[in-house]
Amino acid sequence: MDQHIKLEIKLPKVTDIELVALDGLVLMGRHLGITDDKIGEARILVTEGIINALEHSGSEIPYVNVDFTMTKEKLVILITDFGKGFEPDEIKEPKIIDKFGTENKRGWGLKLMKSMSDGFKIESSKNGTKITLTKILS
Amino acid sequence: MDQHIKLEIKLPKVTDIELVALDGLVLMGRHLGITDDKIGEARILVTEGIINALEHSGSEIPYVNVDFTMTKEKLVILITDFGKGFEPDEIKEPKIIDKFGTENKRGWGLKLMKSMSDGFKIESSKNGTKITLTKILS
Amino acid sequence: MVRNFELTSNLLKDVLVIKTEGYINNAGGEKILQEFENHFENGVTKVLIDIENSRVVNSIGISFLIEIIEKLNSKGGKLFFQNLDPSIEKTFTIMGLFQFAEKISTVDEIK
Amino acid sequence: MVRNFELTSNLLKDVLVIKTEGYINNAGGEKILQEFENHFENGVTKVLIDIENSRVVNSIGISFLIEIIEKLNSKGGKLFFQNLDPSIEKTFTIMGLFQFAEKISTVDEIK
Ligand SMILES: Nc1ncnc2c1ncn2[C@@H]1O[C@H](COP(=O)(O)OP(=O)(O)O)[C@@H](O)[C@H]1O
Ligand SMILES: Nc1ncnc2c1ncn2[C@@H]1O[C@H](COP(=O)(O)OP(=O)(O)O)[C@@H](O)[C@H]1O
Numbered sequence: 445m446d447q448h449i450k451l452e453i454k455l456p457k458v459t460d461i462e463l464v465a466l467d468g469l470v471l472m473g474r475h476l477g478i479t480d481d482k483i484g485e486a487r488i489l490v491t492e493g494i495i496n497a498l499e500h501s502g503s504e505i506p507y508v509n510v511d512f513t514m515t516k517e518k519l520v521i522l523i524t525d526f527g528k529g530f531e532p533d534e535i536k537e538p539k540i541i542d543k544f545g546t547e548n549k550r551g552w553g554l555k556l557m558k559s560m561s562d563g564f565k566i567e568s569s570k571n572g573t574k575i576t577l578t579k580i581l582s
Numbered sequence: 583m584d585q586h587i588k589l590e591i592k593l594p595k596v597t598d599i600e601l602v603a604l605d606g607l608v609l610m611g612r613h614l615g616i617t618d619d620k621i622g623e624a625r626i627l628v629t630e631g632i633i634n635a636l637e638h639s640g641s642e643i644p645y646v647n648v649d650f651t652m653t654k655e656k657l658v659i660l661i662t663d664f665g666k667g668f669e670p671d672e673i674k675e676p677k678i679i680d681k682f683g684t685e686n687k688r689g690w691g692l693k694l695m696k697s698m699s700d701g702f703k704i705e706s707s708k709n710g711t712k713i714t715l716t717k718i719l720s
Numbered sequence: 721m722v723r724n725f726e727l728t729s730n731l732l733k734d735v736l737v738i739k740t741e742g743y744i745n746n747a748g749g750e751k752i753l754q755e756f757e758n759h760f761e762n763g764v765t766k767v768l769i770d771i772e773n774s775r776v777v778n779s780i781g782i783s784f785l786i787e788i789i790e791k792l793n794s795k796g797g798k799l800f801f802q803n804l805d806p807s808i809e810k811t812f813t814i815m816g817l818f819q820f821a822e823k824i825s826t827v828d829e830i831k
Numbered sequence: 832m833v834r835n836f837e838l839t840s841n842l843l844k845d846v847l848v849i850k851t852e853g854y855i856n857n858a859g860g861e862k863i864l865q866e867f868e869n870h871f872e873n874g875v876t877k878v879l880i881d882i883e884n885s886r887v888v889n890s891i892g893i894s895f896l897i898e899i900i901e902k903l904n905s906k907g908g909k910l911f912f913q914n915l916d917p918s919i920e921k922t923f924t925i926m927g928l929f930q931f932a933e934k935i936s937t938v939d940e941i942k
Contacts, residue, residue, distance in 0.1 A: 449596060454589065454591075458587060458612075458613040459609075459612070463776065471601065471602065474596075488777075488807055488810075492779055493780065538815075539816065540786060540817065541748060543786050544797055549786040550783045556811060558737065600889075605722050622916060623921065628917055629835075633890075633891065682897075682901045687895070688890070689894075690893070690894065694922060698921065701877070719873060
């Protein structure tokens with residue numbers, strides 16, 4: 445049967461706390477013999493998902509849940525926050541040229557997650573947001 | 583009111599996975615401005631607690647739960663496994679001289695946790711072991 | 721273990737070489753921008769960022785590099801990168817950084 | 832980011848200096864013991880371990896150092912440590928390592 449490992453983390457809103465999840469990802473990848481490139485891309489997904497969730501997690505529940513399920517073939521990442529939610533369809537696709545001349549150069553997280561994952565789902569309501577990211581590893 | 587942060591992790595049985603918890607500890611400590619020395623000692627406690635739990639976590643539930651609750655004053659660490667348990671009173675206090683001439687030089691984890699913590703409680707049954715470690719940080 | 725962001729910089733002829741170490745997050749990106757601006761004010765228009773020792777980046781940190789690109793563009797200058805790991809290179813590609821910046825192998829490639 | 836354990840070693844006169852990097856866990860401790868044994872067979876009886884770049888240790892890794900101490904004792908040799916961080920020093924104290932090993936500041940202190 446396929447080996448199947450899980451890591452579940454409830455992260456507090458603390459600077460750089462996403463590094464905790466990244467270390468877990470690297471160690472699980474090493475355990476299953478996943479290539480550095482695949483894990484490297486998964487790290488980008490996890491970083492972007494967590495910093496979004498932490499930025500928007502409400503002040504009442506300043507925590508973010510991160511769950512990994514990994515096999516040799518596939519990684520599923522679940523990131524849940526308890527913030528005010530958002531409407532993904534209303535977010536405009538960022539372009540670098542549009543950023544020139546404007547104050548705020550940010551707005552890349554969703555695009556990176558969409559482009560670098562093999563599956564990306566957002567469920568968002570006024571009680572929070574859950575994103576599911578899939579990455580094929582084999 | 584005293585700021586109170588929590589980190590909860592369910593770790594799979596994977597080589598060096600305790601590093602995930604150590605990073606969390608360091609980042610929380612930095613957030614609350616705890617000294618490196620206090621966090622350094624807490625790291626020893628966490629490392630020893632987790633490697634014991636992982637070594638003895640059963641094959642049916644090869645996971646270990648690690649919960650941190652930290653304020654500026656105090657850290658409480660809870661480490662829970664689902665292994666076969668043990669009888670702490672039956673473990674002999676290790677001495678370095680007794681280790682000479684014997685094959686196995688191990689057996690230091692419990693002593694380190696007892697000596698370096700400000701509170702150490704073991705609850706163990708045939709369904710698993712829970713240890714509670716307290717470290718004064720102020 | 722968790723390490724703090726650090727950078728070192730030096731001028732190789734007319735090229736400002738910034739070598740980063742640690743996580744390029746918001747604070748890290750800001751430090752790179754700051755270092756760049758100190759030299760940009762003095763007329764530097766060629767910048768090489770060596771990120772060999774930054775294995776973790778986030779898009780907030782990288783957004784500061786877009787500001788560097790914008791300022792360099794305005795003076796006909798250019799930003800170069802060295803020692804990109806594949807997933808960071810892919811990140812830069814998705815963000816469109818290579819429309820304006822260039823990946824090189826050694827500083828000698830900068831004319 | 833997570834780094835693998837590594838060590839470098841060299842002989843300074845009759846002292847074997849082992850410099851470690853990364854987590855001294857079971858595998859790391861075993862590598863130190865192995866490196867020690869390679870030189871012990873050739874008659875080395877003074878060993879200095881510099882653990883400045885190992886900020887994480889566990890008691891399984893350290894238990895291999897007890898084996899080194901035992902072997903050195905049997906030949907009238909000695910183990911020395913350099914660059915101990917305070918919590919690691921406390922760990923060694925609790926385990927009783929300093930009953931047989933010594934903390935020094937520079938290799939010159941070894942006669
Ligand atoms: N978890 C979330 N909760 C609420 N809003 C979010 C969340 N994730 C993203 N958003 C919204 O989508 C926008 C775009 O996000 P992103 O592409 O990651 O860029 P950035 O975070 O830099 O603005 C954010 O500015 C925010 O308004
Ligand atoms: N979580 C646990 N579950 C079951 N047994 C344990 C647990 N922790 C410790 N023990 C028992 O106590 C003994 C001593 O533990 P310790 O002092 O950490 O040294 P070591 O793990 O190196 O033997 C172990 O060998 C084991 O028999």
